[in-house]
Amino acid sequence: MTPTQPLPLDDKEIELLRFTTAGSVDDGKSTLIGRLLFDSKSIFEDQMEALQRSSDLTGKGDINLANLTDGLRAEREQGITIDVAYRYFATPRREFIIADTPGHIQYTRNMVTGASTANLAVILVDARQGVIEQTRRHAYIASLLRIPHVVVCVNKMDLVDYDEAAFQRVYNDFNMFSTHLQVRDLTCIPISALKGDNVVEKSDKMPWYQGPALLHYLETLHIANDRNLHDPRFPVQWVNRPQDDAFHDFRGLSGQIAGGRFKVGDEVAVLPSGKRSRIKSIYTYDGELKEAFTPMSVTILLEDDIDVSRGDMLVRPDNVPYVDQQLDVMMCWMHEEPMRVGRKYAFKSAARSGRCMIKDLRFQVDIDTFQRKPDATTLELNEIGRVTLMTTAPLAYDAYSRNRSTGSMIIIDEATNLTVGAAMVCEPIKEVPVLEEA
């Protein structure tokens, strides 16, 4: 077990961890979340009272912790979870944001949404059932969205007599197929959400398990390296030009640093124009900074008065992203009306909005088997595939695997304004010169 870290001396040391939870129906996901909230004393008396009131109404007697997250009337009436729900709890070390995604309806769409902001995914597996098709699907999405850490919670250990072999079987199965995926950090924990084993407190029923309880793991996991601190990227969100005469010469470029670090004096290039300048100062309300890093929101002033507007990106000239009009993405389709090859859509990527055309669907992925289906001609709701896009103007981007901010896009239907697709940019395929035969 990891040695206990000393408690932080003040609020400044409290970190934020965002995680998403995935499980099939009846894997005990809501019970697990309820257990984390309840045992960490994040459920309050009035919430408990409200739960009690609703359970009295359904006449089922037991308090259903799912009622804590299933906030909408239709959800309670139908006993289902419709949408991603966000939950918050804190321990003295960390604050947590849980993106809780439903297990069935609109599954892929919701899990992709919840996964997009997560540092960590908790995947639940029923110890009696082991790894099933849905587990593979959850793992695939966690991998596709490049969630840096994955925790497999083997739940309902109480129903298999806390048997080590049952746990080991899941662990081995998961390890086996996850070699096909991009999972950087994988951990397995045997738990019983219902009984509370290894959730908040370490269980004494599984002496064969040497690792930490789930909450301890969530509290101590190293997450500072999840950010990309290497590739400086600054999407310009808003140009700050005060009307006030006192700031006559102030022309600030406001935005949130999407990657890396920027220092006063750094040479920068503006993309897509390629014009260069140096950073004169980094302005914030709390005073000027010598250096700023991701994900800080700052205002950068340049030495030269060059043309920069919303949607442009500041980078270092010796570390540039791709700038192109054609790019391949992994597309998750999120609307009933299928994606059509040849159709034009609007897109948004960081602070950049534009139009694009679907040039080609290279293949669809069967997310249960990880098999490619090259014959697919459209992507339906909840389907995922590799798509070639053509944008109407050059776009600066990184591969999603390098940077989740500069490598992601949303696709918008221009007629309805609905968000219909989520796209993760692929590393461009290098043109390999064809060898002439001798």
Added chain:
Amino acid sequence: MISYYLSNLDTLESESIHIMREVAAEFERPVLLFSGGKDSICMLRLAEKAFRPSGFPFPLMHIDTGHNFPELIDFRDRRAAELKAKLIVRTVEDALAKGIAVQTPGETSRNRLQTPTLLAAMEEFKFDCAIGGARRDEEKSRAKERILSFRDAFGQWDPKNQRPELWSIYNARINPGEHMRAFPLSNWTEMDVWRYIDRENLEIPSIYFRHPREVVRRDGQWLPVSDLLPLRPNDEVRNLNVRVRTIGDISCTGCIESEATTVTDIITEIAAARVTERGSRADDRRSEAAMEDRKREGYF
């Protein structure tokens, strides 16, 4: 050597600034809803951080129920003047007089009546986005609210048909007549708000701190005695040291017994609290879906 470490509050602050700037850049006529309450006080500081040294790229607007704690209105006006921000006030009183809002018999709280008042004001000024201080941890139907939340031409929210919201990319596209609500504090908790007030040394209205007040016990909470709360025969008026945890219409804002005189005291008190802040709002206790129903109609 710089540590490249960002605390929870710094992370949340940066996210909120990013949201505010997206709203300023994407909408033609945004407005920031300012009530003088603790959440909107944080929002003003975030707006300063997002847009200084420029002025705010939007006016402030208060939908005034007329059922206020008087301390709050003084505070509201003074704060707007200090920040050199334009403040618009639209009142429920006025909306009632014009027939825009209609009171149901026996309805004492005016929180519901803020909805038609707000929608009429959005229409009057052609606002296309209203920035509000709602947080997802407040109430469970809010837990599924988007950061940028779409409202149709009737101001309605359709919780079953929300746009998916991924990464930190916000789809701000709307047609004329439709509008958005933006919630930069979505991911903040009550504790974050108080820690931020503490860290930034923000002034808050005096009613958040301990003060003596005449109160009566109703439905498990202490309600302030005012002209707007008709006393019942059995009511026993008590004079207690109380403070408010959240501020709404005075007729339904419960007070809690408290000895807190500083923000630090409040933080300590909340850390030990066993009831959520919405638990002190009588309007949310009416039914399990009370908030959802008000939100569907276009409430904040």
